[in-house]
Amino acid sequence: MKMRNLMVGGLALAFALGTSTMAVAVQGKKGALEAIDKLAKKAKDASFADDCKSAAGSLELDPVMHSFKPRARGGFGIGPKAGLVPANQDGIEAYLPALSKKGMSAADAGKMSEPVIEMANRVLAIAEVSDHLWPENKESAKSKKKWLELNQLMKDGSKELAEAVSSKNFAAVKKAAGKLNTSCSECHSVFRD
Numbered sequence: 473m474k475m476r477n478l479m480v481g482g483l484a485l486a487f488a489l490g491t492s493t494m495a496v497a498v499q500g501k502k503g504a505l506e507a508i509d510k511l512a513k514k515a516k517d518a519s520f521a522d523d524c525k526s527a528a529g530s531l532e533l534d535p536v537m538h539s540f541k542p543r544a545r546g547g548f549g550i551g552p553k554a555g556l557v558p559a560n561q562d563g564i565e566a567y568l569p570a571l572s573k574k575g576m577s578a579a580d581a582g583k584m585s586e587p588v589i590e591m592a593n594r595v596l597a598i599a600e601v602s603d604h605l606w607p608e609n610k611e612s613a614k615s616k617k618k619w620l621e622l623n624q625l626m627k628d629g630s631k632e633l634a635e636a637v638s639s640k641n642f643a644a645v646k647k648a649a650g651k652l653n654t655s656c657s658e659c660h661s662v663f664r665d
């Protein structure tokens with residue numbers, strides 16, 4: 473009888489632990505989105521890099537990267553709400569290749585400038601935070617130097633994108649979006665198994 477109670481107790485404990493771990497993971501993704509957004513809004517502040525560094529202390533790489541997923545999967549969308557871009561492009565990872573292929577037209581600039589600058593600042597914040605989230609457990613050949621280099625490419629691309637949109641230099645928008653896209657795929661080919 474005692475034994476049975478112990479087992480029931482153990483099961484209840486395992487269940488409680490399991491669900492609480494899940495809750496933390498979900499909260500982690502939402503928390504990362506909020507933290508990144510807050511940082512992105514201060515991208516022009518002198519304290520930006522320091523703010524990103526201290527925020528990184530309570531963030532993990534996986535939920536941070538997850539913010540690149542589509543809005544419907546818990547990532548940032550493009551613009552304040554769904555519908556601004558086609559549903560299959562409503563996330564940073566999906567929108568960047570489209571932007572690098574099609575660019576931005578003068579006719580689109582009115583409605584797209586602000587959302588694209590917001591996106592670029594979010595990517596910049598992600599890159600700044602990621603500097604401090606190097607996956608140390610990976611093989612040493614995949615060095616920290618390379619990690620920082622590819623993050624730098626992501627920072628450069630996002631700054632250039634924001635500047636190009638602000639100055640309505642549409643050829644540069646396309647180029648910067650392409651550069652950003654390259655930073656994603658290059659880093660994934662080295663660090664993301």
Ligand code: HEC
Pocket residue numbers: 533534535537538540541564565568595602607619620622623626652653655656657659660663664
């Ligand atoms: C400096 C390296 C680096 C750069 C640059 C980078 N990533 Fe990642 N990304 C990673 C690593 C490593 C993972 C795997 C993280 C993990 O699962 O712990 C990852 C995972 C992801 C995931 C999967 C997240 C999930 O929840 O499964 C997405 C989506 C993603 N990255 C999108 C992007 C996009 C879009 C860009 C460019 C704008 C980008 N990444 C740039 C290193 C990078």
